[in-house]
Amino acid sequence: METSGICTPDGSMLKQAITMGFKTSNNEAEYKALLAGLQMAKNLVVKKLAIHSYSQxxxxxxxxxxxxxxxxxxxxxRKIQKQLEAFQTYTLTQVPRADNAHANALGGQGSALDH
Structure with a gap:
C-alpha cells in the first residue's frame, strides 16, 4: 500500500491510500502514488503545484x-509528464525521507492499513 497527500494553502492535509492489489517494486509504488496525487490535484482544479518526494x-x-x-x-x-501538463506551474523537490514528516506519517498510515 502506498499513500499520497496534498497540503492545502491553509495547511490542511488531504490524504489517500492506494492499494496496489499486486506485487510491485518500491519505484513502481512511488510512481503510482505520485500519479494518484497528481490526479487528486487535477480533480481539485489546482493550477500551481509544489511536489515533494523522498524518492531521489x-x-x-x-x-x-x-x-x-x-x-x-x-x-x-511518460504518464507523469502528461499529467504535469494539466498544471500552470509546478516545482519538484526531493526531500530526504528523514526530513519529510508528511511522507513519514502517510507511510506509517499506509503500513498500518496493510495489516
Missing part, C-alpha cells in the same frame, strides 16, 4: 537528470 530516483527521472532505463519506469515517467 523518481525526482531525478522527472527532471531529466536520470534516464528511466526500464520499460515500465519509462512508461510511468
Amino acid at each position: 530516483l523518481i525526482t531525478s527521472q522527472i527532471t531529466g537528470e536520470y534516464m528511466a532505463k526500464h520499460l515500465k519506469m519509462a512508461q510511468y515517467l
Whole structure:
C-alpha cells in the first residue's frame, strides 16, 4: 500500500491510500502514488503545484537528470509528464525521507492499513 497527500494553502492535509492489489517494486509504488496525487490535484482544479518526494530516483527521472532505463519506469515517467501538463506551474523537490514528516506519517498510515 502506498499513500499520497496534498497540503492545502491553509495547511490542511488531504490524504489517500492506494492499494496496489499486486506485487510491485518500491519505484513502481512511488510512481503510482505520485500519479494518484497528481490526479487528486487535477480533480481539485489546482493550477500551481509544489511536489515533494523522498524518492531521489523518481525526482531525478522527472527532471531529466536520470534516464528511466526500464520499460515500465519509462512508461510511468511518460504518464507523469502528461499529467504535469494539466498544471500552470509546478516545482519538484526531493526531500530526504528523514526530513519529510508528511511522507513519514502517510507511510506509517499506509503500513498500518496493510495489516
